[in-house]
Amino acid sequence: MSGxxxxxxxxxxxxxxxxxxxxxxxxxxxxxxxxxxxxxxxxGPRSLEAIRQAGLATLAPPPERxxxxxxxxxxxxxxxxxxxxxxxxDEEVVRLQEEGRGEDETLLADEANESGLVAARAxxxxxRRFAASATGxxxxxxxxxxxxxxxxxxxxxxxxxxxGPWADLxxxxxxxxxxxxxxxxxxxxxxxxxxxxILLLIDVSGSMKGRTDDNMKxxxxxxHAAPNVEVFTFGTRLTRVTRALRxxxxxxxxxxxxHLVSDWDGGTRIGDALQAFLAVPRFGSYxxxxxxxxxxxxxxxxxxxxxxxxxxxxxxxxxxLSWLTPLAAGPGFQPQxxxxxxxxxxxxxxxxxxxxxxxxxxxxxxxxxxAA
Amino acid sequence: xxxxxNIVGIDSPEALERALxxxxxxxxxxxATAAYLGLALGKPLLLEGAPGVGKTxxxxxIAAVLGRRLIRLQCYEGIDASAALYEWNYPRQMLAIRQAGEETIDIxxxxxxxxxxxxxxxxxxxxxxxLIDEIDRADQEFEAFLLEFLSDFQISIPERGTVRAAxxxxxxxxxxxxxxxxxxxxxxxxxxxxxxxxxxxEARIVMMRASSVAEATARAVVAAVGKLRREPLSxxxxxxxxxxWAEAATLLHARGARWPDAFKxxxxxxxxxxxxxxxxxxxxxxxxxxxxx
Numbered sequence: 001m002s003g004x005x006x007x008x009x010x011x012x013x014x015x016x017x018x019x020x021x022x023x024x025x026x027x028x029x030x031x032x033x034x035x036x037x038x039x040x041x042x043x044g045p046r047s048l049e050a051i052r053q054a055g056l057a058t059l060a061p062p063p064e065r066x067x068x069x070x071x072x073x074x075x076x077x078x079x080x081x082x083x084x085x086x087x088x089x090d091e092e093v094v095r096l097q098e099e100g101r102g103e104d105e106t107l108l109a110d111e112a113n114e115s116g117l118v119a120a121r122a123x124x125x126x127x128r129r130f131a132a133s134a135t136g137x138x139x140x141x142x143x144x145x146x147x148x149x150x151x152x153x154x155x156x157x158x159x160x161x162x163x164g165p166w167a168d169l170x171x172x173x174x175x176x177x178x179x180x181x182x183x184x185x186x187x188x189x190x191x192x193x194x195x196x197x198i199l200l201l202i203d204v205s206g207s208m209k210g211r212t213d214d215n216m217k218x219x220x221x222x223x224h225a226a227p228n229v230e231v232f233t234f235g236t237r238l239t240r241v242t243r244a245l246r247x248x249x250x251x252x253x254x255x256x257x258x259h260l261v262s263d264w265d266g267g268t269r270i271g272d273a274l275q276a277f278l279a280v281p282r283f284g285s286y287x288x289x290x291x292x293x294x295x296x297x298x299x300x301x302x303x304x305x306x307x308x309x310x311x312x313x314x315x316x317x318x319x320x321l322s323w324l325t326p327l328a329a330g331p332g333f334q335p336q337x338x339x340x341x342x343x344x345x346x347x348x349x350x351x352x353x354x355x356x357x358x359x360x361x362x363x364x365x366x367x368x369x370x371a372a
Numbered sequence: 373x374x375x376x377x378n379i380v381g382i383d384s385p386e387a388l389e390r391a392l393x394x395x396x397x398x399x400x401x402x403x404a405t406a407a408y409l410g411l412a413l414g415k416p417l418l419l420e421g422a423p424g425v426g427k428t429x430x431x432x433x434i435a436a437v438l439g440r441r442l443i444r445l446q447c448y449e450g451i452d453a454s455a456a457l458y459e460w461n462y463p464r465q466m467l468a469i470r471q472a473g474e475e476t477i478d479i480x481x482x483x484x485x486x487x488x489x490x491x492x493x494x495x496x497x498x499x500x501x502x503l504i505d506e507i508d509r510a511d512q513e514f515e516a517f518l519l520e521f522l523s524d525f526q527i528s529i530p531e532r533g534t535v536r537a538a539x540x541x542x543x544x545x546x547x548x549x550x551x552x553x554x555x556x557x558x559x560x561x562x563x564x565x566x567x568x569x570x571x572x573x574e575a576r577i578v579m580m581r582a583s584s585v586a587e588a589t590a591r592a593v594v595a596a597v598g599k600l601r602r603e604p605l606s607x608x609x610x611x612x613x614x615x616x617w618a619e620a621a622t623l624l625h626a627r628g629a630r631w632p633d634a635f636k637x638x639x640x641x642x643x644x645x646x647x648x649x650x651x652x653x654x655x656x657x658x659x660x661x662x663x664x665x
Contacts (some may be wrong), residue, residue: 029559039409043385050405053385057406060563063420063549156450169462177479181469279604281422285550313606313647 011037014051017076021059024072028059048077135214135356139221142360146225151291151319151367155194164190196319197228198363199286201277203296204261205235205268211326212264214356215295220245220253222363230286234273235263240283268299270339271306278313291366292318295353297325300339308342315346320369324353324362384408388437397426397433398569398577406564407434416522416543418558421566424610427546428505430566434544435501444503445489447510453517457527459486480531491527497541507557508547515554522560569611571598577611578618585618589625592635593618596663597642603652609642616641636660 018033039054052073055061061069160168168187176183200222202215219231223245233239244256258264278284292314300307315321323343327333329352335341344350348369352358382388388411389404399407403419407430410417417434419427435442445456465479487495493502507515521527522543526536545561547553569577571594578590585593597614609617620638625631636656643649652659 027555032559035409035413035415035562038413042409042412043405049401050385053402053405054409056402057409057562057564060418060558060561063565066565156448157452170460173460173462173465173479176466176469181466181472183466275604278606281607282549282551284606309647 013077014040017055017073018059020072020076021061021069024068026059026061026065026069032059051077135217138355138357138360139217142218142364143221143225145364146222149364149367150198150226151196151369152193153196153289153319154191157192157194158189159192161188161190164188166190195226195228197230197286197290198222198226199290199292199318200229200231201274201292201294201296202231202233203235203268203270203294204233204264205299206265207268207297207299208295208326209265211295211353215359216245216254216257217250218356218359220250224248230290232277232283233257233261233263234270234277235266236269236273237263238273238276239263267301268296269302270296270298270300271302271304271308271310274310274314275306278310284317287314287317289317289319292321293363293366294321294323295359296323297327298323298335298337298340298343300337304339304342307339308346311343311346315348320348320366321346322349322351322362322366323347324349324351324359326352326354328352329354329358382408382411382437391437392430392433395433395436396580397429398573398580399430399433400569400573403430403564403566406562410544410562411438411542413562414540416545416561418545418547418553418561418563419566420547420549420553420563422568422608422610423548424608424612425566425568426611427566428503429611431501431503431505431544431546434542435503438501438542440498440542441500442503443489443493443500444505446505447507447514449509449511451510451514455488456490456514457488458491458529459488460484461486485529485532490521491535493541493543494525494527494535494537497525497537497539501542501544504543504545506548507545508550508553512554515557519554519556519560522557568598568601571595574598574611574614578615581615582619582622585622589622590618592664593621596635596660599659599663600642600652605643605645605648605651607643607645607648613642613644632660632664635664 014037015033018028018036021028035058036055039058040051043050043054052070055073056066056069158164158166160171166189168189171187172183172185175185175187200219202212202219204212204215208215219229219241223229223231223242229242231240231242231245233241239261241257241260244260245253247253247256278287311321323340325340327336327340328350333350333352335344335350340350349362351362353362382391385401385404385408388408389399389401392399392404392407407417409415411434419430421427432442460480461484465484468477468479468484489502493500504518507518510518524536525540526534528534545557568574571591574594574597575587575590578594579585579587582590593614597609597617601608617638620641621635624634624638629637639649639656643652
């Protein structure tokens with residue numbers, strides 16, 4: 001049986017499919033290729049469907065890229081040229097977008113544009129120079145101090161400690177063996193503190209245009225300073241940019257994020273975007289027990305009741321919910337818009353989000369605050 | 373490639389699908405193929421999907437088909453090696469040291485070892501199926517530790533040496549996808565994403581699981597559940613909820629409640645979140661009338 005497997009002719013078409021997948025950004029390990037070939041051999045020459053299933057099971061494309069996988073499969077094995085590009089999108093509907101999920105994604109990667117970020121960057125150049133240097137300082141301070149100052153929670157793992165609520169029986173026993181079974185000192189254990197999740201939701205709509213570039217830079221700095229940061233952008237749609245921001249070089253990360261986000265400087269439908277966020281269990285669970293920080297002016301064009309419900313829901317899941325708005329820059333700020341008034345009682349902090357300095361110092365102060 | 377001994381008599385995905393049906397589990401082609409490949413290639417089977425699509429049930433059905441005991445390791449945040457592998461019985465060791473006096477004793481002997489699920493499955497690979505449930509709940513350190521186990525199927529106990537499985541055990545992992553799993557873990561497994569079943573299949577599942585439920589009721593419940601899953605709910609009803617709803621509605625109906633009313637009054641077994649209930653309450657009548665039509 002295994003003789004067939006060594007025939008290069010029989011295997012070539014399958015191996016080249018793996019190469020096609022890799023060329024389109026699917027991570028396939030050599031051992032998966034072997035498993036794929038073994039699976040085809042096991043299932044026997046039945047149908048294309050069996051090969052497709054064998055590929056799904058062994059090459060394990062992530063479910064959100066299933067459409068792309070199927071399309072590449074059709075191109076490779078059936079030779080289908082009929083690649084439909086997503087038609088005109090209905091801007092009224094808030095759509096979810098996840099990294100690597102776009103309908104055309106890598107098939108069209110070269111044509112993607114980054115006009116949004118370029119526009120935002122041009123805007124940022126107009127800022128006065130002293131503001132820029134203050135921003136740089138704030139970002140450096142954030143990167144430096146975040147690991148020590150961000151909120152922590154008690155984990156379930158235990159670690160050795162001088163004092164603690166549990167006896168470390170393992171260590172005590174080992175020591176007692178050395179002393180002929182005599183327990184001279186009882187080792188103790190305590191719970192280890194772990195960094196709390198941070199969920200950053202960034203408004204990239206037109207009214208926040210002046211802040212967008214700096215907010216993205218801040219998100220990048222925070223993603224690298226803390227281990228557990230999730231970042232989403234929202235305007236008319238919701239986009240997960242966490243993975244793009246994990247790229248180390250800032251320019252590279254921001255440009256990767258710019259490729260993903262397609263609603264820069266558009267309208268705002270915060271309520272719908274947050275509802276969409278909560279409706280996906282995987283995303284909704286990011287908020288559980290997390291320090292949730294929303295950077296938005298709260299100028300809602302949609303239904304304020306959708307926003308109120310979403311924020312109430314978020315606040316119940318979150319450890320602490322902060323809403324940072326540029327409108328609160330001045331002292332004695334009172335929310336004026338209907339949306340901000342509606343959500344006021346659900347947020348724990350409604351403070352200044354008008355400068356990187358203010359946002360960074362609020363984020364750094366989260367560690368001292370208690371759960372609300 | 374030799375077919376493993378653990379699937380003697382099951383020589384194709386279709387055969388496995390039929391066998392699973394005798395264990396009251398209706399698998400679609402994709403799941404049957406993935407499970408068959410997992411068993412035949414001796415690789416762990418990783419099942420992902422929304423809560424309530426039947427991932428754990430699939431593992432139970434596979435164990436039933438193979439005639440093996442299911443050992444379940446429920447993952448949680450902070451799970452560590454001592455909860456998954458083994459633990460020493462320290463009080464007993466202490467006592468043994470005290471009682472031994474001048475004699476030498478082996479305090480790391482078999483009698484002091486408390487077997488946890490992973491060790492248990494390694495030591496009895498021919499008679500168990502290891503279910504590592506909700507791996508996405510465990511933290512990444514545990515996932516990394518699991519990688520070692522899943523590639524070599526061995527566990528080293530410093531005091532006793534390495535325990536290696538002669539035969540690769542059958543391992544099923546499930547994940548609700550609350551976070552991304554490490555690529556390396558996915559790579560080592562045969563993967564399948566379980567989707568909600570089609571209405572037709574789900575109606576058959578409901579009737580199979582709840583024999584008292586009439587076909588019309590099953591179809592109506594499945595239609596209603598299908599509509600609910602398209603709403604932005606914080607917890608969409610799974611297959612188990614559909615089965616429970618059909619049973620509850622049938623029960624209320626048998627006790628004298630009128631039909632659409634019995635259906636509506638038992639919504640609490642399908643939607644278990646106060647907010648979801650409030651959200652849907654305005655449209656519930658229409659939704660049920662439409663589903664029951």
